[in-house]
Amino acid sequence: MPAPALRRVRAGLAAVALGALVAGIAAPPASALGTEPDNRYSSKQPYIAPTTDDIAAYQPAPAGYRPLATESVARHGSRGLSGYKYDALLRRMAETAQAEGGFRSPEIGAALLANIDALTAANVENGYGMLTGQGAAQHQGIGARAYQRNAGLFAAAAAHKDRIVAETSGEARATESGENFLRGFTAAASGSRTPSADVPLESRPDLLYFHKVENPDGTEKAVGSPERIRAQAYEDYIAAQTGDGGTISAAMDYIESLPASVSSAEDVLSGIFTPAFIAAIGTDAAHRWYNTANGTKGGPRACAPGADPVVDPDACGDPKKSIKTPVDAAMTLYNLYIIAADMEAENVPPHAFDFSPYFAGHEADAQWFATLLDAEDFYEKGPSLAGHDDTYRVAQPLLDDFFSVIDARAAGGDVAATFRFAHAETIMPFAALLHLPGSTVQAPDVPAPASPADVYGTATNPWRGSLVSPMAANVQWDAVQRRGVDPSTKKPWTPLVRMLVDEREVPFRDGCTPVAPGSHWVKLTELKRCLSGIPTPESPLLDGPGRR
Structure with a gap:
């Protein structure tokens, strides 16, 4: 446990940043590292909060659509050394x-x-390995902005007695990050109607610590379970690829x-x-x-x-x-x-x-x-070797869960928000699976490299740890839905989804067709098709003809 003096320092830094956010003004920077990732720091890059211009650039939902749900997965915030090494x-x-x-x-x-x-x-x-003062402030800020961005969703959720769910890998620094996120959320929502964010963080190593058979608490994933089979396959692949030959x-x-x-x-x-x-x-x-x-x-x-x-x-x-x-x-x-x-x-x-x-x-x-x-x-x-998906296929259950959360909500479920807290080992493969910015290019599969062209290099590959997975890196999806029945499908209107990466709105990968040219909103059925290969007869366009 931190000593009292250091706890006061950490609390003071987080409180200053959080107080500024709640007051609706820009928080003083937690670091003097600038507003762009510094490639000198690799994945130890401290989180860079969005600017007011980034937030102002968020696209509104198409006319007639209302907030349905929001969900996210985030890396823990800034930490100290992971061990005495x-x-x-x-x-x-x-x-x-x-x-x-x-x-x-x-x-x-x-x-x-x-x-x-x-x-x-x-x-x-x-x-x-524990969260530092910066890490606490980072997640408090992200939590505050998550409330502010979806205040309307949470007001409606409170009226219907809907819930917020928070999940952690089970590692202490991930849990600390979730606690600080919820603290920031609660402070930003003070005086407003919103579901209680005073919720326990559920340990989900199956979903958020999928890269290891052993869980953070020392237990192991159940023998024969899908999550153990996936984790073991990943560990075996890495052992073979990083061993002799x-x-x-x-x-x-x-x-x-x-x-x-x-x-x-x-x-x-x-x-x-x-x-x-x-x-x-x-x-x-x-x-x-x-x-x-x-x-x-x-x-x-x-x-x-x-x-x-x-x-x-x-x-x-x-x-x-x-x-x-x-x-x-x-x-x-x-x-x-x-x-x-x-x-x-x-x-x-x-x-x-x-x-x-x-x-x-x-x-x-x-x-x-x-x-x-x-x-x-x-x-x-990350993206790893051309022709292989072993390093990021392991994140597929997390993507499936993103879909399931929206499906359940659209079916009348009471969970308005799901917030997940994990690690770089979670974010990096998830980013590759989604083809997020910087995670779109693989390296040649050359068993005996003879030139720089045969391996990963910054001249030919955009992948950078400081971009893909800085401290507190996060992926957030906002879902909206229209009331009534879509005359083209004779079913309830399909939810639309937009994505934020580190709180900046970005389009989904190439091949995911938005509801209109230039829009970042994509139908859920289209996302399942372009990200998971699930076919759909529904047109990706609003009021468009069905697929043929």
């Missing part, structure tokens, strides 16, 4: 450098050690061996360590570091100083993690640099830290390191 490894390496005179100066060494220790202390106080393994080996990896590592490390020390990394046991208490392979368990492993098991490291090359060392430092962007509220005395000087003037190197992280996520969680 990068900070532990870099400290073991820094201790060796200090003992051997491997820093460019004693002052540089002392500063690096102090920054590592401060970052570790901040994570111990906040809890490894796997195409993804070959692609990653090729990308990581490119000259930019070595040169970027040397560029960054040379500002901290001596050339002799950099050259020694990985050459013998004394210059290979493992995530153990003494840095040796098979050494005693490493836990963050001051942490209680019973309360925070993530504060103890995985001993298999290591630094064996200069690229490993630079990537370890880079991972501390990018997580710092998500810990602004925690970056305060007595544990203030600053990793930005190590990358000052090395922005291109940071972007290359982001490319290395992006490549791994792209191959294992």
Whole structure:
């Protein structure tokens, strides 16, 4: 649990942002990172809230249609380090450098050690892997805007005693995100008629933690269940593809061996360590570091100083993690640099830290390191290899649930809103399944890549972690319906749906025909056809002829 002082800092940051939103004015930015994703941060990019212009650009529903339902899935908000890993490894390496005179100066060494220790202390106080102050503020803002965008829906829902449903993967940071979303929703709705958002978050690892057989609480998906079969198939595919002889393994080996990896590592490390020390990394046991208490392979368990492993098991490291090359060392430092962007509220005395000087003037190197992280996520969680859908087919049940929620509501159900909270491992495959912006291009399926054209690369592929799955990334669907019977189908009017990605309205994928040219609204039957291959005789156009 966070200490009282840090809880006050986190609450203060979230309250300032939330208060501004509820007052109807733009919240002060939680970060000075600008209004566009910064490709240096990969998927650790802090969430960028929509501008007033983004919100003003939302298209109204066609005449005669009324709000029916809204639903979403979101990644957890900004968090700290997921475990005692990068900070532990870099400290073991820094201790060796200090003992051997491997820093460019004693002052540089002392500063690096102090920054590592401060970052570790901040994570111990906040809890490894837990939501930070930024993360709380991000989801409170998203929740507030979800209410404001659909205030009419919620007023009508309150009159009919309809409900709000909230679901979580079961992981603590996802649950925290949902709690803060609902807190923001409630504050924005204060004084208005709306269904109660004081609802428990239902744990749905089957739907929101579909990538692993083991659930966040340590249980496993039921033997023989569809969700276990899917998770096992995904895990088996990734194990085969990333193991010896796997195409993804070959692609990653090729990308990581490119000259930019070595040169970027040397560029960054040379500002901290001596050339002799950099050259020694990985050459013998004394210059290979493992995530153990003494840095040796098979050494005693490493836990963050001051942490209680019973309360925070993530504060103890995985001993298999290591630094064996200069690229490993630079990537370890880079991972501390990018997580710092998500810990602004925690970056305060007595544990203030600053990793930005190590990358000052090395922005291109940071972007290359982001490319290395992006490549791994792209191959294992995103569009991946041409001709394969194994990495994103696993998200199909989530898409089915999006459809089911609207079907149930249109059939007279009492759930007006469904809000889901999960992870990058949920959002990335879902984005690929939906062909969302940035998730439309696969990489060549080349078992033995021989050129950059054979693998993922930023020159030929738009996929970026900072775009596809920043912290608090979200996909929201709003559904509307017209009363009465459609004379062309002799059935109730089919609901229409529009989509927001990170609260910006975007069209559905190519091949999904909107109800009119230029519209972002699409019939539910058309979405089922173009996204899931379910045929329909109904015209996608309003008042249009049926399909032939």
